[in-house]
Amino acid sequence: MSTQTVTATSTxxxxxxxxxxxxxxxxxxxxxAFPTPWSLAMFVLELSKSSGVCLAALRDGELVGHMICSRYDTVWHLMNIAVDPVQRRQGVATALLNELIERIGGADGSAQITLEVRPSNKGAIALYERFGFRSAGRRRRYYQDNGEDALVMWRTPATLAGRLDDIPNVAL
Incomplete structure (x- = not known):
């Protein structure tokens, strides 16, 4: 796929x-970036999967963000998106999401993508909503560090059309 270049700051x-x-x-x-970071083994496992999309965001040759998205049958699961705290609000996550959607053929809205996010992470929720993700439920006590629930969000043809009537019930 193509390499995407975005100018969010001067670099x-x-x-x-x-x-x-x-x-x-x-x-x-x-x-x-996270109170409970992924282990090296988790990243190695995801990189070894041929069906996933793993992206790096670099500025001046330094890694400033990354994304891990796995495919399960017809559903994509956005498992990890991280941006260096000093690089946040500079378009890094937006660029990663744009590239993911382009790579999985989701620009036409046909790809189904799900993710979990902390309800307290208002900035991430707003970002996902700009991309057409909508809340579809919760996973109770999902986060190990503090027992916070996870908000389950989906991006589907229905959510892009402003409906919540056709969100899949897929166990991931």
Whole structure:
């Protein structure tokens, strides 16, 4: 697929496939971004799957964000999106989501994508809603660090049309 370049600040942002060589930077970013970061083994497992989409966002050659999305039959599961805290609100997550949607053929709205997000993460929820994701329920006590629920969100042809009547009930 194409490499996407976005200028959110004075320095362009480059989006490309995440590689094993990126993992030291990914792990460091995870530790800065999340109270319960993914382990190295989790990233290795996701990178080993041929059906997934794993993306890196780089600015000035430094990894400033990453995304992991796995495919389960006809549904995509956005499992991890992280942006370095000092790079937030500069278009990194938006660029990653745009590239993901382009790569999975979702620009026409046909791809079904789901994710979990903390209800307290208002910025992420607003971002996902701009991309057509809608809340479809909760996973109780999903987050290990504080027992917070997860808000389950979906992006489907129905949510893009403003309806919630056709959100899949898929166990992931």
């Amino acid at each position: 362009p942002l480059k989006i490309r496939r995440l590689t094993y060589a990126d993992l030291p930077q990914v792990i460091a970013l995870e530790r800065r």
